[in-house]
Amino acid sequence: MLEVFMTEERKKLKEEVEDFVKSVPRQLIMDMDADKITFPKEWVVEAGKRNLLGLRFPPKYGGRGLGWVDDIMVAGIIGKLTVSLTCLYALVSIVGEALNVFGNEAQKEKYLKPIIAGKMWAGEALTEPRGGSDFFGATTTAKKEGNYYILNGQKRFTVGGEGADFFLVYAVTNPGAAPRDSLSAFIVERDMGVDVKHVYGLMGVRGTGTARIYFRDVKVPEENLLGEENAGSKIFYKMMVPERILSGGVAGARAILEITAKYANKRKAFGFNIRTFEAVNFRIAESLTKLDAVSAFAYAVGKTIDDGIGTAGYQRRLVSELKVLATKVFWEVANDAMDNMGGIGYTNVYPIERAVREARLPMIWTGTNDIMKLIIQHEYYKELLAREIEGRDVESDVPLSEEEATEEKVYTDADQEKAQAAPVL
């Protein structure tokens, strides 16, 4: 964490989390990466016992009532372990957000409290085989019959598909309505009849039971509807804040940089430490600069949300920018680390190759970086076109008269009319 954000309380929390991270057996990480473990229940139980899950939620439900800056710091320390374990940490923050903001008391008692305590495990099932980017095009249906909703459909790539006790599932309850008014969110317990079809073989980020799950006439009691019927979009937008802030995994990249920096300080070529070569030490300098920039931005975004600054659209833009920047930097830092190591970096002698495999995923999940860019420009245009230019209008700082400039500034009518309908994001 950047010193400017550090407080005495955070120092203590940091020590607590470092202590937990140090205690995690190396074998767990190896076994998860080797797909020998489908889901690390003991890790979750231990994190819960230490009261390190769901930190932002009220003490009444077992949280610590902390803010985003703390959550980001802790996710960063857990990031030293693996992206897989950071993802399991983040899922409590993500599903917990939906339960905390939209759940009723009974739902918070039954589901939020135990996931914070590490006694129950939650997955989120948004993505369908037909496509994850077009979230509002979901085809899983929930039909009301008496006191139940009958769910039919399937979801893909669900972390905890194997392992989770319940899933937050979005399904169509209002077919034919506008996409944002068609979905509802449900808490679906595995034992209500969720089928696991296929656990995926992944390039990295293994050991979290990522699977395809099926709902075939699954009877979900009406009390498991989260929030209001057909108002799933509100929950989705709220959940996407923790989902995208915590999906980067970039903080773990600092540990990778340290490995490569120390290696470059010892390894010799042509009689010199390789850190004396500009190709190597500039990569280290650039990685560090990027990581510090991402940290500063991450904490600034966290504080913006903690303090409720700006509109929902403004916050959504910042969160999406952070997701793109952090995931890109993680990928670049991991690859630069590998370049610094030469051939040994490509082997399993150092955990660099695992980091490279893991760093590829965050650019894809929780909304691909393409989708993040769609959101960023969309929110930016909304803001830009709704306001006057702030302060000086630098567009007229040119050596042409206003008349000459106006004559040259040609925007054809056809261009104006070609604006296409934007996708629903």
Ligand SMILES: Cc1cc2nc3c(=O)[nH]c(=O)nc-3n(C[C@H](O)[C@H](O)[C@H](O)COP(=O)(O)OP(=O)(O)OC[C@H]3O[C@@H](n4cnc5c(N)ncnc54)[C@H](O)[C@@H]3O)c2cc1C
């Ligand atoms: C290991 C793993 C774990 C995951 N965990 C979960 C989970 O726990 N829960 C869950 O619900 N999901 C999960 N996901 C799903 C993940 O969020 C999706 O894979 C992701 O959102 C992309 O969806 P898709 O794979 O269907 O790709 P598609 O939506 O088919 O996209 C394919 C390509 O088209 C591009 N594209 C699509 N639409 C547009 C557009 N309008 N403009 C520009 N480009 C576009 C995309 O950027 C991408 O490059 C996980 C995925 C993986 C691989």
